[in-house]
Amino acid sequence: NAGVIQTPRHKVTGKGQEATLWCEPISGHSAVFWYRQTIVQGLEFLTYFRNQAPIDDSGMPKERFSAQMPNQSHSTLKIQSTQPQDSAVYLCASSLDGDWGGGTLYFGSGTRLTVL
Amino acid sequence: AQKVTQTQTSISVMEKTTVTMDCVYETQDSSYFLFWYKQTASGEIVFLIRQDSYKKENATVGHYSLNFQKPKSSIGLIITATQIEDSAVYFCAMREPATSSGQKLVFGQGTILKVYL
Numbered sequence: 001n002a003g004v005i006q007t008p009r010h011k012v013t014g015k016g017q018e019a020t021l022w023c024e025p026i027s028g029h030s031a032v033f034w035y036r037q038t039i040v041q042g043l044e045f046l047t048y049f050r051n052q053a054p055i056d057d058s059g060m061p062k063e064r065f066s067a068q069m070p071n072q073s074h075s076t077l078k079i080q081s082t083q084p085q086d087s088a089v090y091l092c093a094s095s096l097d098g099d100w101g102g103g104t105l106y107f108g109s110g111t112r113l114t115v116l
Numbered sequence: 117a118q119k120v121t122q123t124q125t126s127i128s129v130m131e132k133t134t135v136t137m138d139c140v141y142e143t144q145d146s147s148y149f150l151f152w153y154k155q156t157a158s159g160e161i162v163f164l165i166r167q168d169s170y171k172k173e174n175a176t177v178g179h180y181s182l183n184f185q186k187p188k189s190s191i192g193l194i195i196t197a198t199q200i201e202d203s204a205v206y207f208c209a210m211r212e213p214a215t216s217s218g219q220k221l222v223f224g225q226g227t228i229l230k231v232y233l
Contacts (some may be wrong), residue, residue: 033220043207043223056220089159093221101213102149102168105221107161 002026004108006092012114013082019090021077021111023096025094031104032075034067034092043091082115089113118143121223129198129231136183137193137227139208148212150191151176151221152180157203164206167191195229203231 005024009062013019025032034046036059045059049069060067064082079086089110095103117141129135141150150167165177167184169189175182183192208224 031219042225045222048220050219059220088212091161101219102211104151104166105211106163106164107153110159110161 003094004092004094004106006090006108008110008111009026009109010112012116013088014116015083016081019079019082019086019113019115021079021090021092021113023075023077023092023108024073025075025092026096026106027073029040029096029103031095031097031101031105032069032070032105033093033095034075034077035093037089037091037110038087046077078111082113084115087113087115117209118222120208120210120224122134122208122221122227124227125225126228126230127192129229131200131225131231131233132197134196135198135229137195137206137208137229139191139193139224141189141191141208143189143210145212148210150182151209151211152182152183153193153207153223155207155211155226161207162214165193183193183218198229198231200231203229205229 007022032049036044047057047060047067048055052069064080067077089111089112093105093107095105097103124224148169152164165180167175167182179196181194205226207226209221211221
């Protein structure tokens with residue numbers, strides 16, 4: 001089992017450029033989460049998909065951030081017009097959820113985004 | 117709304133001793149799921165152990181165990197016979213069931229553990 005795969009591991013963009021981050025969840029997992037980690041804010045929830053459907057995007061900055069899950073094997077997080085304050089480690093996680101939910105989340109290695 | 121609080125910022129212990137890390141949580145649900153994760157120096161976030169709120173027995177995995185006190189909304193992590201490689205940041209987290217609107221995993225602020233010789 002390869003675990004959650006995130007690419008790229010590191011990404012450097014200039015201010016105003018677009019960044020797309022990729023996530024491949026663990027095969028068979030029905031739930032996919034995106035988090036952001038910074039020293040100041042800690043681990044912040046961004047958005048959550050279940051069976052590819054968006055369930056909760058309450059943590060997403062509305063204007064420049066978007067996430068999609070076009071199929072069960074990958075999800076993308078896109079940040080348009082990146083700003084220095086977007087610099088963070090972006091983490092993807094997946095879980096195996098039944099009707100009751102509550103599955104354990106398994107995290108990828110993260111993508112470190114640096115906006116210059 | 118869910119909330120998870122870890123009040124210990126940093127703990128230092130001697131190798132081979134036992135350490136307890138505290139965590140308290142807030143939830144409106146009668147059933148919920150509690151987790152502890154470890155973030156290593158490389159940044160990897162590794163799942164350690166979980167406690168489902170409806171289970172009365174404290175979970176144990178290897179040298180990790182939990183002290184679950186539901187009336188106090190508390191879930192402490194106990195590491196016995198600590199090793200140098202246990203040095204890391206430890207996060208407590210909570211998740212509500214699918215029937216709730218709060219399905220996301222909510223994390224505490226983390227506790228830095230340093231194990232020395």
